[in-house]
Amino acid sequence: MDQLTLSEIGARLGADPQVLRKHARQPGFPEPTGRRGNARLYDLDAVQQWEDARKSPAGTSQGDEDRLVTLQEAAEELGISYGSIRTYLGRHESFPKPVQRISNRPYFRLGEVRAWNARRARQLPTPSDTVVTEIDGLLTRAGVAAELGIEPKSVTRYVVGGIPQLRPFPEPARTIGRTRLWDRKAIREWGSHRS
Structure with a gap:
């Protein structure tokens, strides 16, 4: 059994030691097996197995789905920004609740977050290369922005x-659905009075 520091394990596995230190705070990460001075020692094989399980493709094992992740790690898993997932947590009551808190940091079950994101993705419009500015002769938010010569976020x-x-x-x-549509004439009239 190789007992090494996380820096040494990172060098062996080609992993960033800072990332390993972050992972060491997660539930299920192998416990330290000893100490060398002030440094904690970990079993190389146990850490490697944990890291391999963490990197396994989505849904390949029940253990992967049960893994607890921070909000930041959930965002990385889903390929979205941390800011977006924080917004989802605050605005969507259906977002999974934390299952555990460690050092006052919430941890979520990865499988629940993935399932929530899959449901959310099914409700989103299909992305396309072009921005839709008009539907049935009415302007979308992007269409209003183009009509007024402003950014879509200003329309909001x-x-x-x-x-x-x-x-x-x-x-x-x-x-x-959730898409609001405006009459072009009303938008032009409003725009003519905008200073």
């Missing part, structure tokens, strides 16, 4: 009333 600010000195933004003429 106008819609939620984030700029009080402006006239109230026109109400959508129609809503399809």
Whole structure:
């Protein structure tokens, strides 16, 4: 049994020691087997097995689905930004609840987060190379932005009333799912009074 520091194990496995130290705080990571001075020693084979299981493709084993991850690691697993997943956690009641807290940091079951993301992805519109600006003669948010010569995020600010000195933004003429659509004439009229 090779007892090594995480830095030594990182060198052997070609892994970043900082990442290994982060992993060592996760539930299920092999416990230290001894000490050398102030450094903790770990069993090389046990750490390698844990890292291999962590890198296994999604859904290949029940153990992988039961693995506990931080919000940052969940974001990395899903290929989305940390900011996005924090937003999902705060705004979506259906987002999985933490199953454990370690040092006041929440840990989530990876399988539950993956399942939630799969449900969310099925509800999203199919991505395309072109941005849809018009549906049935009505303007999407991107269409409103193009009509007014502004960024789409500015349209969102106008819609939620984030700029009080402006006239109230026109109400959508129609809503399809969560997509709001506006009448071009109403948007042009509003835009003509925008300073």
